[in-house]
Amino acid sequence: MNRNETTWFGIRLTQKQATNLFVLSIVGVFITFFVVIQMFIPLIYMFTSPYGGIGYLWQSLFMLAPYYIAFLVGLILSIYSLIRSRKIARSYSGLMSTNSFKSKITMFCPNCGNQRSEEEKFCKQCGQEVK
Structure with a gap:
């Protein structure tokens, strides 16, 4: 893979920027995963409580749908950035020879x-x- 052909959303990154993006993407995946799990906990409690019903489930899903979509997009972007920044960082050679x-x-x-x-x-x- 040529270094000049690897970009992140059209932006050419240096090796240090790609490594920093890789670390931030890992953090983003964990944060997004944690938030999505926290959003599903009320739906899980609904099935364990004697109150509510299937109407409560649909109402909760529709109320939280924009948040689910936003966090799903964030999760996809984080995973894409994780994979892409790793490829960009690997495209750089370990040592660059200098001519003396x-x-x-x-x-x-x-x-x-x-x-x-x-x-x-x-x-x-x-x-x-x-x-």
Whole structure:
């Protein structure tokens, strides 16, 4: 998978951003799951209590339907972000190699003005020690 082709809703993420999104997605999944469970508890209590009936169940479902839909969308987005950010973070290589090269600055002997390399300690023409 090419790093430039992997996006999260059209946004290119760095490895650090993808890792942070992964952690936030895990937290989002747990929070959303917990809230949805808390919303179902009154419906479970309805079956254990002697009061109420099937009408109470439908009334509760219709009253809480927007919340169920919102939390379901949040859960789906969290799971999608969890999977996608993991793929984005994996698309980055562990270590990126850097190219090192010698300096191309021209150095001259302070005594005679002859061109010299940076590694030379003495001038080739006059023998002067170069610092």
